[in-house]
Amino acid sequence: MSATTAVSTAAEARRVRRYHLALIGVALVILTLSLVRVIAGTPDLTSSGTVAAALGLAVPIGLAGLGGLWAERAGVVNIGLEGMMVLGTWFAGWAGYQWGATAALIAGLIGGALGGLIHAVATVTFGVDHIISGVAINLLGPGVTRFLSEVLYREGTPASQAGAGITTSPTLASNPPRVSLPLLSSGPDWLGSLEAQRWFLLSDVAGILRGLTHQVSVMVILAVAMVPLSYFVLWRTAFGLRLRSCGENPWAAESLGVNVYLMKYIATMISGAFAGLGGVFLVFVTTKYVEGQTGGRGFIGLAAMIFGNWRPGGLAVGASLFGYADGLQLRSSQAVTGLFLFGALLLLVYAGTRIRALLTQDAAGHGGPGRYTAIALSALAAVVFLWLWLTVDDLPNEFVYITPHVLTLLVLSVASQRLRMPKADGVRYRRGEQH
Template identity: 80%
Template structure:
């Protein structure tokens, strides 16, 4: 193994260690709290399903922002994807729903590209406009096409919902874990420490997995390969870092930004299609802010596919937990306290092992001490809540994923680096 490969291997090993630690902490929390749902196959199956639309929206944001286009219009593009998937799906089946949702999201991305790249409109303003436009357009189309007396209304449509899909995509189970007797299910039911937890996680992630779930998971490494291992990806990322330098090297920055933003919209639309497949029809408001949570997952992942997948998984798990077992949500207090404690311990170890005494290191050290102080306070508060709160009110259970979004972003914001030209208005030959 060459020296150049060592950092990559170390990062890979650290990722595996982090996953192992998370599973160990979850198993410990299950034993201490007695909430078996925390690592059950049902929870992880729900978490996988709920993480997919968030991850697809986050991937859409990643493609756009790596090209220098801020896309907060992901929510509106998802809404367009849900409506057109429901409209096409009830007439021609799930294949038509997939195509229609992708196309609708891509059109939303194209509108955003025309406004921001073509006319130089502020990216935030354009994104907000699309978030307003999406629900408005879909409500208008529902009132026109799903009105009383129309064929769609006779098939079960209303102003806020479409008829059920004519067909659904198939579900599969991974052969390695689904052939023969249900060994994983038997191990899960033993409730042995760590053994049953790992079995429940594997069973939830491998049994009865939808076809679109597999496609969505495959898009994570595919995005990494395209953006970091191809010439097109290098040109796209250069447009987000320094478009004028890319222009001087012959890159068509306008076209690159257009392509990236259209792909961004298509991925957000695909997330909307998945929601329709999950509920078997379009329902007004079914996105539930997942476009914004996907944007948060992308930021949490530091504009990288792997980190984005971790963020989407975290939010999907929290969402699945509050849907399937609201009583187990209180165990999240203990889970969060242990993770914060591990974080503080790791930061203390790093600070003690550091021997640099430069001014920059001193400033960074002061900032680290402040973050650690807040983290230590968080440990105390979370432990107190876990010991004193038996059951959260339904209102607090419902907002758990959104509160988790804010807390994760607060911690993750200490180590973020966005593309340098992200959101910068680009005009050929007019370098800022």
């Protein structure tokens, strides 16, 4: 066997092992949620309604995160996702009330891409600091949309007669269709019947599957499909390799004939288009544009991308956790207290795995006293969460709102792997310069 074949085989084995570990992790999370649901008596933890709400809340965050992923893999830091998402919402609302869902989708993509183009001109062509340009986009987006609303939606215009105001557009002429799985999620609705039985694990799996397949918007299906599609394009095509090389070492890419400027422009405009697509989804949810409806989801998407280590799979997990936390607190305040028990169990599992790794390292002579810190902190946090679950019956509304986010950040921090951003992310590039 040649050295190249051996390396390829080893890489494939590692990839398969990661997939297996991911599937095992998903199974353990579902099993733990089912156990917590039975012990705490909180059916909303795995109900189809919670899962459907979580999916809807995760989609705009995930799309914004994908936008950040595309730009930063090409070496362009994009914290202007929020402003690009705002542009997407306004253009989707403006086109949607006149020509329907398809026009809203196209207009939202164009609006977000225009924001990406402005960011690319500033950072790639003129060398403006990426953070400053992103902040400017976040300020420009709401300002431009408010100006356009003042011009097009003021009193006396046709739009105002159709129900528009300075801060809102008329209702969309049409929304994208919704689909369900025959027999399983509609008609006889076998998954719904199984969920209603409240059996351990089986009902929980049925509730999760029904939430993912019952009356799902075509827009959600499109958004979810963007995650594997982005992975395929960026990691399995020559175009993706060239784009990622611009984020790792643009001077080396230039020496191999890659048009770095063009790649950065393309990536940043695609980034804006993804953010605009997230804005389109918000417009479809509310059936119209409403000023301020993004609610900081662009920033949350950026955080999910970083927690996901600049990879689509990790980003999807981060967005799902944020969406689940939001969906749960909207569905039931009592179920939020069940997250204390869930967090305690996860932390105990994490502490157990660290202890096992520590024992292995000690046996090999590689252990150290500093390695006990993470175990001690995890065990202490698990005890605190367990105590809160045992003593707190009903959380005040203020704590209900913040608790899921705190627990989500904790889980993401514990579960995240060692972060590695693209080496040339945010680096000013000039053709022909020596680096």
